[in-house]
Amino acid sequence: MNPYVRDRITRKLDTLSDERLYQVLDYIEFLESKYAEKSAPVANLFTRFAEGVEDKLRAGGVAVSTVSETMGFLNKAMGVLNGVAQTTMTVAGDVVNAAKTAADQVGAPPPAAAPSSTASSTGTTPSAITGTQPAPLGVPPAPPSAAA
Structure with a gap:
């Protein structure tokens, strides 16, 4: 324009x-x-909602001053909701970055990483290498024996 x-x-x-x-x-x-x-x-969801409310009020014969006042309140509420949504996105991004940093510091493999090349190339599992069986889920592993 x-x-x-x-x-x-x-x-x-x-x-x-x-x-x-x-x-x-x-x-x-x-x-x-x-x-x-x-x-x-295309307007965002909040804008489409507010415009729908405004159109319904106008079609219902509500006074223009009342419609204007109502739209002022809705615009303030939309500002707050947009702020909350933006803050939520920022916090979620911070959580993801913190998790990545923690995983890097611990040395954990990335979520989609393949198993280590040694175990996969020999066809052995960590339990076959150590000679121990993994503990069932929910049961803590047994302490190492004194004979070893």
């Missing part, structure tokens, strides 16, 4: 009341449905 036209439209819209702005929005949506050359960008 031409930035000069956008600025001019914004200046004109700033002079209108909320009721007239909704009329402008309706007209823009009408023009979009008839003449749009490309599809509008």
